[in-house]
Amino acid sequence: MGDHHTAEACYKALHHKFPGSTRVKRLEGLLLEAKEEYDDALALYTDILEKEPTNLLIAKRRVTIQKARGETVAAITELIKILEIYMTDIESWNELADLYISEHSYEKAAFCLEELILANPHNYLNHQRYAEVCYSQGTVDSLNASRKHFSTALKLNPGSLRSLYGLHQTVLHLSTNPKLKGKREEKVKNEDILSWTSSQLQHKYQDIHRCSKIVEQYLKTGK
Amino acid sequence: SSTRVYIMMHYSVSAKAYGKIIFHCAKYPHRAVNGVLIGTISKKDNSVQVQDCVPLFHAKLDLTPMLEVALTQVEIYAISKGLSIVGYYHAKPQLDDSSLTDTIKSIGSKISQNSDVSCVLMVDNRKILTSHNELAVKMFINQEQTNQWKEQRNISLMGGDPVMSLLIKAVENGIFQKLIDFDNHLDCVDADWTNPSINKFIEELKEQ
Numbered sequence: 212m213g214d215h216h217t218a219e220a221c222y223k224a225l226h227h228k229f230p231g232s233t234r235v236k237r238l239e240g241l242l243l244e245a246k247e248e249y250d251d252a253l254a255l256y257t258d259i260l261e262k263e264p265t266n267l268l269i270a271k272r273r274v275t276i277q278k279a280r281g282e283t284v285a286a287i288t289e290l291i292k293i294l295e296i297y298m299t300d301i302e303s304w305n306e307l308a309d310l311y312i313s314e315h316s317y318e319k320a321a322f323c324l325e326e327l328i329l330a331n332p333h334n335y336l337n338h339q340r341y342a343e344v345c346y347s348q349g350t351v352d353s354l355n356a357s358r359k360h361f362s363t364a365l366k367l368n369p370g371s372l373r374s375l376y377g378l379h380q381t382v383l384h385l386s387t388n389p390k391l392k393g394k395r396e397e398k399v400k401n402e403d404i405l406s407w408t409s410s411q412l413q414h415k416y417q418d419i420h421r422c423s424k425i426v427e428q429y430l431k432t433g434k
Numbered sequence: 435s436s437t438r439v440y441i442m443m444h445y446s447v448s449a450k451a452y453g454k455i456i457f458h459c460a461k462y463p464h465r466a467v468n469g470v471l472i473g474t475i476s477k478k479d480n481s482v483q484v485q486d487c488v489p490l491f492h493a494k495l496d497l498t499p500m501l502e503v504a505l506t507q508v509e510i511y512a513i514s515k516g517l518s519i520v521g522y523y524h525a526k527p528q529l530d531d532s533s534l535t536d537t538i539k540s541i542g543s544k545i546s547q548n549s550d551v552s553c554v555l556m557v558d559n560r561k562i563l564t565s566h567n568e569l570a571v572k573m574f575i576n577q578e579q580t581n582q583w584k585e586q587r588n589i590s591l592m593g594g595d596p597v598m599s600l601l602i603k604a605v606e607n608g609i610f611q612k613l614i615d616f617d618n619h620l621d622c623v624d625a626d627w628t629n630p631s632i633n634k635f636i637e638e639l640k641e642q
Contacts, residue, residue, distance in 0.1 A: 247529075281528050312496050315537065343497040357499075373620045377499045415623055422619075422626065428510045429503070 218242055233259060233266065240272055249276050267297055274306065283310055301330060308340070317348045335367035339374050346381055351390065357381045358404075372415065379408035444481045445553060445573060445589040448473075451487040452591055453601045453636045454629065455555070456562050456570065457610035459525045462492040468541075469615070470505065471521035472512040475551055482520050482551050483592075488627055489615035495524075496537050504616045505545070511628060519549050523571070525557035532556040532572055534583055542583065546576055554583060563602055567595045593640060600639050609635060 225235045243252035259269050270293050277286035290307045304323045311320035324341040342360035345353040361378035386401035409430050416423040458467045473485040488508045512518055522545050524538050546552030554574040561570035574583040613632055618625040
């Protein structure tokens, strides 16, 4: 919020009451980060980690500073180290996926998202995100994976507009891709899914006056 | 697309377009945000008028499916208003970084495929609320023959400094919270990414 004065006052009160506390020390680090005094913050965190090498929260603060400085590769390396110890930490897998995506390392991002799906297969967001990464890879195999996971996301959350659009775009590409004509017989044809997604989208927008005309035209494109 | 001879064109940005760019940044100060610029091209005057913009995303900017949906729909919207897509804006989450990345260049190139002109406006985060007489954006133009993006300073705000001050004041008054981007629309279909009420607000602001 930018209100460093109040933050400092709170920190001082806590430090007075709990002088040896690591939690309070972390707040001191956060204050330094807020003031962009990253080197001092890093020194503080390194100090804490020497005494408490398994402090996950502090280790993550190091990653945050690297991110703030735009040091994506360093942040990735640091996160991988964290995950070697804390293999089930969801937040770290999520963060690592985001970092890989920002570097266009879609395969590595996909690996992280697969871990998240394994950990929590009923969370539609994991499938949706995985599908978006697969779509971005752009190969026929990845588009088929995308189709599968957008479908799963929709099944888990039928209200997800993002997954609906995602599935629509995926089958649009698959059904108009000349390389796929005459290839393997599928249980459900892309063209049939396309009809379904189109009618679902029309239904969603029927009461939304301004956008419905745009969506009508959108549904006609690319076919 | 046909080969184009590179000519230095002057870009003028409307209050509506610039206002929504800074509102978008103000709404999500800790994230990257981006959007599409729409407007008109005047070949005989060698100028481009950025009449409006559509804020797109504040999360997962680097993934393609929703970007494709958004670009198709924004183009349809632009045509319905007699406008065309003339560029792309992007603000990075880091305060001092306004450099182009490969993603930004490729989105910029993708947008310029179907357009006669295209620019990328990179937001200078430090300047958004502090500069009352200088646009808080850096413009990059793709020079076709070299396929490089070079910074050009041939850009101005329609209405000049008074408009800029009014827009900054509007940010301070919190109106930016009502801005809708395509991401908001995907989360809630009722949210209108054409932003009619913010557009009206900015028009009324200029008349004061």
